[in-house]
Amino acid sequence: MSQPPDTTASSAGGRHRQPWRVAGPVLVALLALVGAGLIGAALNAPEPTRAPQPSAGAAPNYPDPATGTDLEGTAPSSTAAPESGTGASPVLARSEPVKIMIPRIGVDATIMPLGLTPDGMVEVPPLVKADLAGWYQPGPTPGEAGNSVIVGHVDSKEIGPAVFFRLGALLPGDGIEVVRKDGSLATFVVDGVKSYPKTAFPTELVYGPTEEPGLRLVTCGGDFDEQTGSYPDNVIAFARLAG
Numbered sequence: 001m002s003q004p005p006d007t008t009a010s011s012a013g014g015r016h017r018q019p020w021r022v023a024g025p026v027l028v029a030l031l032a033l034v035g036a037g038l039i040g041a042a043l044n045a046p047e048p049t050r051a052p053q054p055s056a057g058a059a060p061n062y063p064d065p066a067t068g069t070d071l072e073g074t075a076p077s078s079t080a081a082p083e084s085g086t087g088a089s090p091v092l093a094r095s096e097p098v099k100i101m102i103p104r105i106g107v108d109a110t111i112m113p114l115g116l117t118p119d120g121m122v123e124v125p126p127l128v129k130a131d132l133a134g135w136y137q138p139g140p141t142p143g144e145a146g147n148s149v150i151v152g153h154v155d156s157k158e159i160g161p162a163v164f165f166r167l168g169a170l171l172p173g174d175g176i177e178v179v180r181k182d183g184s185l186a187t188f189v190v191d192g193v194k195s196y197p198k199t200a201f202p203t204e205l206v207y208g209p210t211e212e213p214g215l216r217l218v219t220c221g222g223d224f225d226e227q228t229g230s231y232p233d234n235v236i237a238f239a240r241l242a243g
Contacts, residue, residue, distance in 0.1 A: 049161065051154050052169040053195055053221060053235070060172075060192025060238045062205055090243060091213055092143030092186060097135050099179040100150060105166035111150065111178075113137040122151075130156035133163050139207070142178040143186035143241055147214040149206060150178075154220045154231070164219035168193060168235045176215060176239050188215045188239035195221045195233045206236060213241035 097111045114123040114134040125134045130153040140146035152164035176188040196202055206216045221235035 050223065051161070051165050051167075051219075051221065051235075054168045054193040055171075058171050058193045060194060062192070062194075062202070062238065090241065091145050092141075092180075092184065092241075093182075094141050094144055095180040095182040095184060096137075097142050097148070097150070097178045097186075098181050100133050101177040101179075102170070102174070104171070104174045105169050107133075107163060107166075109133050109152070109163045111135050114151070124151065125153065127153065127156045128158045130159050130162035140213075142180065142188070142215055143184075143213050145211050145213055147206060147208070147210060147216050149216045149218065151218045154235075164217065164235075167217060167219050167237055168195065168221060170237050175242075176217075176237075178215070186213075187242045189242050191238045191240055193235065193237045195235050197233055198231075201234060202236070205238070215239040215241070 096113060099109065100111055101108050109132060111133045112125055112129075112135070114125075115137050117123060122136065123134070125132045133150050133152040135141075136149040136151070140148045142148040142150075152167070153162035154165055154167070156162050170190050170193045172190055172192050174190040176190065178186045178188070180186060206218065215238075217237040217239070219235050220231035220233070222231050222233035224231055
């Protein structure tokens with residue numbers, strides 16, 4: 001891409017510039033096309049520090065879009081988006097998120113709303129503000145029914161390790177807190193974290209419909225490819241509203 005995906009980031013210096021594409025009335029984001037740089041920008045250092053990658057034990061028991069099986073190797077009973085938890089979680093009224101806190105990985109960050117560019121791409125935080133997270137505004141707010149999506153850079157030439165640099169270190173049971181504009185606090189519990197090739201991004205698991213209040217955190221993962229100027233994977237944390 002010759003132009004950065006965020007119209008507010010025309011001077012961004014990261015090498016990752018491929019945007020998320022949204023298609024259809026459901027606004028499905030094809031993050032496999034985000035590739036390199038929607039949420040990652042290589043560091044200036046000759047040998048940039050590698051962000052933590054999810055452990056095998058942290059993978060959620062969700063259907064794997066690449067194989068049609070769940071992550072434990074058995075065929076899923078349904079292709080519908082899975083329910084989180086064993087019972088219905090309380091649903092909160094709509095209120096925009098303003099801050100996210102993840103104690104295990106040291107995240108305490110302001111959230112900015114993200115929309116769509118005129119050409120149908122998902123906006124991303126400017127690389128010069130890679131310490132900020134971004135909430136996909138057309139989707140549910142954290143705590144509403146459905147999956148709320150918050151994205152963040154893994155690193156940036158401007159600041160080095162970015163807001164979601166350590167996302168892959170999360171483990172099932174870890175807590176995530178989101179402060180909402182109405183003053184309420186939505187608390188989530190991590191179900192699992194997994195790295196997906198961008199060619200097999202689990203669109204339905206991230207953006208698919210569900211009656212449960214869920215949270216999806218997304219960043220780039222894998223080893224930065226100097227030849228393509230991109231990261232090969234996306235690291236995704238799946239969480240449910242604590243009941």
